[in-house]
Amino acid sequence: MQTKIVISPQKKILIIGPTAGLGGVRTHVEQLLSVFRNDIFTVKVIQGNSTFETFIKYMKFKPDVVVHNLSIYQKELLRVVLNRYILSLLTARHILHLHGGRFHELGFLTNPIFRKMMAFHFKRYDRIFCLTEEQYATILSLTKRKNTIQKIYNYVEIPDKAELVKEKEKLNLLFLGRLTMKKGVLDAVKAVKTIRNDNLRLWIVGEGELKGEILKNSDPRIRVEGEKKGAEKKKYLQKADILILPSSWPEGLPYAML
Known part of the structure; x- marks a missing residue:
């Protein structure tokens, strides 16, 4: 049967x-x-x-x-x-x-x-x-x-090995997130402008309503890179010396930090 x-x-x-x-x-x-x-x-x-x-x-x-x-x-x-x-x-x-x-x-x-x-x-x-x-x-x-x-807290898969790529003479700051007032991206831009150091660089990775306003900025040290995913986003994390999170929004456990 x-x-x-x-x-x-x-x-x-x-x-x-x-x-x-x-x-x-x-x-x-x-x-x-x-x-x-x-x-x-x-x-x-x-x-x-x-x-x-x-x-x-x-x-x-x-x-x-x-x-x-x-x-x-x-x-x-x-x-x-x-x-x-x-x-x-x-x-x-x-x-x-x-x-x-x-x-x-x-x-x-x-x-x-x-x-x-x-x-x-x-x-x-x-x-x-x-x-x-x-x-x-x-x-x-x-x-x-x-x-x-x-x-339930946010989670990410932890890679077996994280290879960091550092530039000797540059201090790379990374903002990773939505370009909105609550995320504090304009505060990051203003802060960098007050620092007189040609070796300082701010990468802004993300999209949002403030992108046009940030692009009007004339400081060559501040670069708007747009939205990045997967391997592209990983490259910025590997090269960054400092990840900044100037958010005024009450974050829970933000993925940018994880």
Whole structure:
């Protein structure tokens, strides 16, 4: 008698990334993609889409699990709330993964009505992953569901050997991240301009809304290199003497530092 082999269908996972598609959240999405086995999971990533576009792609893909990624500021929070509400019309498990930011900086959470609305929203997730103690405490105070909340820190794969390439007469500073006010990139530019040292050099690796303003800078020691990935990004890390993180944004555990 032959044994009948039943092959289970692959689980479909939909990862909804950030609006901008840049920065640490995008890096986190790439990390997730590297750990899913192709023979078990079918993974699709959506980022930079409107709620309507997300819904259309959701309907076509029909996922078993949806992973929402959220950096905590009002615009992104509104996007995630809308996505979760619209996608709740269909059957799937929903996971929320929190990234940088602090809830207490969102003033509306002090309003009892908004707190109830947010409590209702967060209770709709099957699982919530937090990056910091503050996020964990806030979500717990809103949902009162300790069994659905978990702290997970950012992670990277550590290379077996890191070869550093140093230039004897140059002091290379590296800014790695989104070119926005909250990341403090303009502060880095201003600081370098105040230092009179021709051997100092600042590499700015990233993209963002302030790129045009930084490019107007006339200091030849400050170079905007654009977005770099993989091996290209690794070269800058190998050559840098100092990695700077002048962020005014409440970072959790930034990928740039890792």
